[in-house]
């Protein structure tokens with residue numbers, strides 16, 4: 001397993017977590033996250049991200065680390081895993097629907 | 100209930116239009132995030148882990164059926180079908196889109212609701228006893244005073260940029276259900292020796308990083324002087340509060356640095372200059388606001404309705420609910436009904452849109468259209484005829500809203516924690532869910548009585564862990580979730596802060612550890628003792644042993 005760097009933010013118009021892709025766009029899918037070799041590279045991209053306007057504008061971009069295990073990539077921290085995968089608890093509405 | 104006057108309506112309509120414009124300018128890129136952030140926060144709009152979060156004030160925790168339906172509508176239309184009641188008697192929606200906020204705010208404004216002053220360094224939503232106006236021991240309805248404070252503090256130009264946020268709570272009963280001693284200002288209505296009603300004024304309480312119990316700086320304040328005295332406190336704070344250090348900026352730090360006597364002196368000096376000025380409350384104003392809180396016209400009801408007696412004997416589940424969720428009312432033949440938002444295994448404080456709509460209907464049928472929100476994250480129907488209790492219970496049960504656990508071990512307070520909150524260190528909700536199930540089972544086995552477990556996901560203490568009989572605080576240890584356990588806290592008349600029991604416990608051990616502490620209490624308790632009483636009598640040692648064994 002190796003550690004790589006990446007950039008995340010929240011999308012301005014709806015607040016959902018998005019991930020910087022290799023081609024410089026933003027995707028709500030964590031699986032599309034682009035890997036960067038160094039923290040400095042990730043931080044530089046994050047610092048510039050807030051200046052972009054338009055439909056894909058993002059807020060509060062920052063660098064994260066990800067664990068890479070072959071084809072499997074996941075955020076290192078629990079906080080980022082929860083952002084990427086959603087709350088670890090079923091919200092009440094979903095519990096009620098399921099029952 | 101208080102209804103907006105023309106001024107309130109106009110102001111809110113203007114604010115909704117203004118914020119709609121600000122959102123449009125942000126989306127177009129005209130405003131930067133730096134410029135926009137303070138504007139959205141002023142309207143209660145945060146950015147959290149998964150989306151925007153909109154916090155709606157519920158003044159003094161009182162909701163009309165129309166307002167409850169408006170919340171249901173927002174949950175359904177703009178959120179994921181549910182909302183979360185918080186320890187501040189507010190509602191939070193966790194899945195809000197910025198582009199839809201202006202419409203959501205307009206829909207809420209139509210029901211006289213908003214998120215203004217639910218964030219920022221201003222005077223926040225004023226909280227009150229959820230049994231206001233109906234508690235048998237009440238001296239006077241505190242909501243009259245909350246409303247007076249609300250009007251005074253809304254957009255108060257001098258107090259819109261305080262050193263830090265500012266929270267006020269009011270109780271009108273000797274028995275404190277509003278946790279007034281853990282607020283920046285706590286007000287308690289009581290009678291002096293001459294039989295007049297006034298306020299005991301407490302200052303400098305609060306939880307968070309540096310928890311303190313408030314100090315009384317005035318035993319008796321005549322009612323007409325309330326606003327001038329509050330203004331004097333806020334002025335002293337505004338001038339001397341530590342703006343240089345966010346961790347020292349709350350008034351509690353000032354009160355405890357200078358001492359209560361010194362603060363009382365400074366406030367007194369300030370107050371003497373203005374006590375008979377424009378803020379002195381004319382009796383006519385007090386009377387006019389009081390009329391909004393006049394009790395409903397209660398039809399005479401049987402104080403011992405036979406159908407209630409019969410249902411109690413027939414159905415042990417109903418009898419159990421009566422014992423834990425129903426309290427005496429000041430009017431014979433009526434009862435106060437608490438509605439638990441803590442079904443075992445569910446996230447504390449969550450309520451679906453369907454439940455809110457159904458509750459609005461039930462409140463109209465059984466509670467004069469009124470619902471209250473508690474700081475324990477439950478709801479209350481304040482005016483239920485006793486003869487209606489069996490049918491109300493059946494209706495609530497069908498909605499999964501009749502869990503008989505008010506004040507019991509599974510009635511756990513928990514903040515949103517790491518599942519939603521961007522400030523969190525650790526999760527609160529799953530701990531509450533598992534612990535609720537575990538303690539619920541122990542309660543059925545051992546009849547644990549009143550036991551308050553409170554969980555916060557970080558030191559900001561939104562889950563009030565310092566004043567839990569058992570408090571859990573989520574901490575981050577090298578990227579792992581751990582929980583620091585405190586014992587012996589209380590938010591009631593005997594307010595006290597819990598003491599840390601020992602080293603923090605890992606996520607996968609915390610439920611077993613707390614269960615073991617509760618089992619320890621069962622072995623040690625004497626006649627009728629609550630967990631808190633036993634802890635206060637025997638001290639921490641036997642619980643420490645259990646903590647060390649369980650870790």
Ligand code: SF4
Pocket residue numbers: 514515516517520521522523524555556557558559560561562
């Ligand atoms: S206590 Fe911390 S984690 Fe919990 S809601 Fe408050 S800020 Fe968030």
